[in-house]
Amino acid sequence: MPPSKRSHFFLSALAWIGMPALCGTLAILLGQDANWDLRNYHYYNPYAFLTGRWDFDALAGQIATFYNPLLYIPYYYAVTYLPPKLTAFLIGSIQGLNFPLMLGIASHILHRNRESDTAIIACFLAFAGIAGAGNISELGTMFSDNLLSLPVLLSLLLLLQCIDRLVNGTWTERMSILLAAGSLVGVAAGFKQTSAVYAVGMCIAFFAVDMPFVVRFVFAFVFGIGVLIGMAATGGFWLYEMWRRFGNPLFPYFNHVFHSPMAQAGDYRDVRFLPQTVGEYLMKVFCFAVEPREISEVSFRDWRIPSLYLLGLAATVRWLSMRLSGEIRKPSFGPLTETPSMEPFFFTFLVFSYLAWLKMFCIFRYAMVIEMLAPLGIWLLFRKLDDVVGRRRILAMICIGAVMVSTVPADWGRVRWGEDYFGAELPHIEDSNHTLVVMTGTDPLSYLIPLFPPQIRFLRIQSYFNLYTEPTGYDRWMAERIAEHEGAIYVLYRSSDRQATLDALKAFGLEMERGGCTWFKPRMEENQGAALMFCKVVKVER
Numbered sequence: 147m148p149p150s151k152r153s154h155f156f157l158s159a160l161a162w163i164g165m166p167a168l169c170g171t172l173a174i175l176l177g178q179d180a181n182w183d184l185r186n187y188h189y190y191n192p193y194a195f196l197t198g199r200w201d202f203d204a205l206a207g208q209i210a211t212f213y214n215p216l217l218y219i220p221y222y223y224a225v226t227y228l229p230p231k232l233t234a235f236l237i238g239s240i241q242g243l244n245f246p247l248m249l250g251i252a253s254h255i256l257h258r259n260r261e262s263d264t265a266i267i268a269c270f271l272a273f274a275g276i277a278g279a280g281n282i283s284e285l286g287t288m289f290s291d292n293l294l295s296l297p298v299l300l301s302l303l304l305l306l307q308c309i310d311r312l313v314n315g316t317w318t319e320r321m322s323i324l325l326a327a328g329s330l331v332g333v334a335a336g337f338k339q340t341s342a343v344y345a346v347g348m349c350i351a352f353f354a355v356d357m358p359f360v361v362r363f364v365f366a367f368v369f370g371i372g373v374l375i376g377m378a379a380t381g382g383f384w385l386y387e388m389w390r391r392f393g394n395p396l397f398p399y400f401n402h403v404f405h406s407p408m409a410q411a412g413d414y415r416d417v418r419f420l421p422q423t424v425g426e427y428l429m430k431v432f433c434f435a436v437e438p439r440e441i442s443e444v445s446f447r448d449w450r451i452p453s454l455y456l457l458g459l460a461a462t463v464r465w466l467s468m469r470l471s472g473e474i475r476k477p478s479f480g481p482l483t484e485t486p487s488m489e490p491f492f493f494t495f496l497v498f499s500y501l502a503w504l505k506m507f508c509i510f511r512y513a514m515v516i517e518m519l520a521p522l523g524i525w526l527l528f529r530k531l532d533d534v535v536g537r538r539r540i541l542a543m544i545c546i547g548a549v550m551v552s553t554v555p556a557d558w559g560r561v562r563w564g565e566d567y568f569g570a571e572l573p574h575i576e577d578s579n580h581t582l583v584v585m586t587g588t589d590p591l592s593y594l595i596p597l598f599p600p601q602i603r604f605l606r607i608q609s610y611f612n613l614y615t616e617p618t619g620y621d622r623w624m625a626e627r628i629a630e631h632e633g634a635i636y637v638l639y640r641s642s643d644r645q646a647t648l649d650a651l652k653a654f655g656l657e658m659e660r661g662g663c664t665w666f667k668p669r670m671e672e673n674q675g676a677a678l679m680f681c682k683v684v685k686v687e688r
Contacts, residue, residue: 157265157269160269161245161246161249161272162243162246165242165245165246165276166238166239166240166241166242166243166245168242169238169239169241169245170235170236170237170242171235172238172282172286173235173237174234174563176286176560177561177562178234178560178561178562178563178567179234179286179287179288179558179559179560180559180561180670180671181287181289181558181559182443182558182559182590183590184287184590185590185591185592186207186208186590186591186593187207187211187213187590188218188221188288188593189221189225189593189596190206190207190592190595190596191215191218192215192219192221193222193596194206194211194215195215195219197600203595203603203604203605204604204605204606204620204623204627205606205609205612205624206591206592206595206606208588208606208609208610208611209398209414209609209610209611211611212388212398213338214338214380214384216337216381217290217293217337217338221233224236229565230564230565237285237287237293238285240293240296241281241284241286241293242276243296244275244292244296244518245276246272247296247299247300247303248271248272248299248519248522249268249269249272250306251303251306251522252267252271252272253265253268255492255522256268258488259489259526270546271521271522271546274450274521274546274549274550275517275519275521275522277553278448278450278514278553279434279446279447279448279517279553279554279555280292280446280448280510280511280513280514280517280556281518282553283446283558284511284514284558287558289511289558290337290338291340291512291514292514295334295515295518297330297331297333297334298344298515301327301328302492302495304323304326304327304330305488305491308323309485309488312324312365313357313485320368321368324365324372325368325369325372325375327369327372328348328368328369328370328371328373328374328376329373329379330372331344331345331372332372332377332378332379332380333376333377333379333380334376335373335377336376336377336378336380336381336382337380337381339381340506340507340512342502343499343502343503343506343507343512344495344499344515345370346499347494347495347496347498347500348369348499349366349369349370349373350366350494351490351491351494351495351498352365352366352491353366353494354490354493355486355491356486356487356490357486392408392409393405394409398410398412398414398611399413399414399415400413400414400415401413401414406619407618408619408620408623409611409618409620410616410618414611416507419442419507419508419509420505420507420508421504421508430504431451431500432452432455434447434448434450434452434510435448435452435552438510441508441509441510442510444556444557444558445557446554446555446556447553447554448517448553449548449549449552449553450517450520450524450549451500451517453545453549454496454520454524454527457523457524457528457545458493458497458527460527461531464530464531465530489526492519492522492523493523496516496520496523499515499516500513503516510556521546521549524542524545525546528542528545560673561670561672561673562669562672564669567670568594568670569668569669569670570597570666571666572597572598573664573666575598575602575634575636577633577634578599578601578602579633580632580633580634581601581602581603581633581634581635581636582602582603582605582627582634582635582636583604583605583635583637584606584624584635584636584637584638584650584651585605585606585607585608585609585637585638586606586607586638586639586643586650587609587640587646588610589639589643591638591639591640591678592604592606593670594668594678603627604638605624605627605628607621607624607650607651607654608646608647625655628654628655628656628685629655634682635656635684635685636680636681636682636683637651637679637680637683638678638679638680639679639681640674640676641665641678641679642675644679655685655686656683656684656685657683657684657686658681659683659684662681662683664679665677665678665679666680
């Protein structure tokens with residue numbers, strides 16, 4: 147085998163086998179995932195969907211009860227039937243596929259720029275991309291941000307690799323490529339609506355490409371159609387289900403618009419981290435490195451996006467000064483004759499994806515794709531800031547290296563490994579056929595429901611969904627189920643929420659039975675301070 151082919155084979159094996167295996171191994175070394183969302187809905191939602199508990203339980207996963215369960219179905223089966231370490235390895239390995247996709251993106255752009263040592267530099271940039279605080283913290287977990295990054299990155303890679311056909315191909319070829327690329331991003335957005343920021347960014351990015359305006363508009367429009375097709379494929383059934391049940395396809399979000407009687411007339415969005423002033427909009431980017439609690443529930447540190455931001459400002463200032471001095475001319479968009487540079491597309495995609503993220507969510511994890519692509523962006527910006535090849539390469543490597551060394555991944559909660567995923571020894575229940583369990587507080591507890599006998603109904607009478615002063619349609623429905631129930635009733639709550647539990651029980655005509663409590667602490671909960679309580683309750687005559 148010639149040396150060039152051996153090098154290519156080695157690089158392909160490293161990208162598609164070695165790096166995923168490394169990520170899977172790292173997922174095991176980090177410890178078993180025990181994050182809040184896992185305990186709240188990652189495991190329960192697919193269980194409820196597959197077993198038809200939608201009209202049986204109520205609000206078990208709080209607001210997240212109403213999230214699309216489709217993405218989590220394979221995870222449910224893996225947790226249920228596979229050893230925990232194997233589950234983590236498989237998830238981590240799939241997440242490791244971000245590396246070859248970023249390697250392909252970097253290789254294509256560097257090759258177009260006629261960079262020497264393209265393969266080595268692309269490997270360095272791809273590795274720097276997956277070594278970010280967000281990606282490392284999510285290895286082996288089902289947060290899904292670094293899983294849904296896969297179709298987004300694949301869409302970007304497809305557009306980069308097919309730019310020649312987009313320019314010189316038939317309109318049938320062009321439409322096929324655009325629909326395919328849009329569908330990939332749409333698939334991600336259909337699974338989880340937070341990925342829609344990348345659909346916004348990529349659609350707008352077409353307007354930055356050196357093409358006639360009409361062509362740019364058509365490309366963006368057809369790409370947008372592809373996004374809608376992808377969203378319909380993975381999320382359409384769930385939007386319809388929410389509409390059929392509640393008259394709100396985004397239930398409970400934006401219920402002040404749809405006015406479903408089953409929820410309050412609010413938008414239910416998490417607005418804790420959204421910027422409020424112009425200064426916050428401009429400076430929020432530095433929270434990734436200096437004030438992480440302003441964009442995340444847990445601490446971390448990552449200079450990738452702030453560095454990209456600062457270098458982007460510097461490159462813009464240099465470009466403006468060169469324009470004013472006449473060193474560069476205003477671009478003119480003529481007929482499609484030569485393949486345009488995709489760098490403007492790449493940077494516009496990053497900028498508008500970030501702006502959409504800033505406006506819609508401003509939550510650290512949802513900027514995963516931007517984090518991964520930031521090292522490549524940093525490298526390209528140094529190219530625009532310094533015309534001396536050797537110097538700019540050294541400066542770029544120093545910058546990216548410093549970013550990698552200073553990175554501190556987030557900790558969403560890990561526990562020691564065990565023979566099964568949850569390590570829960572549940573309280574004994576004498577008659578599961580005639581037992582009702584109510585849940586209180588706002589701590590995530592729904593992961594326990596699939597471990598109980600399936601005949602037991604679970605009603606969450608207190609949660610983030612129904613903490614409002616006015617009762618919702620769900621509150622009235624649960625009150626009816628409690629009133630008509632004949633048999634034992636228990637309450638499941640965290641011991642630190644005792645007073646809130648007593649208040650919630652009182653609101654539903656219930657009270658704890660003296661001496662009827664047991665406590666337990668699953669291995670999944672070993673990093674939580676307070677134990678779980680399981681207490682018998684009785685109805686109070688009104």
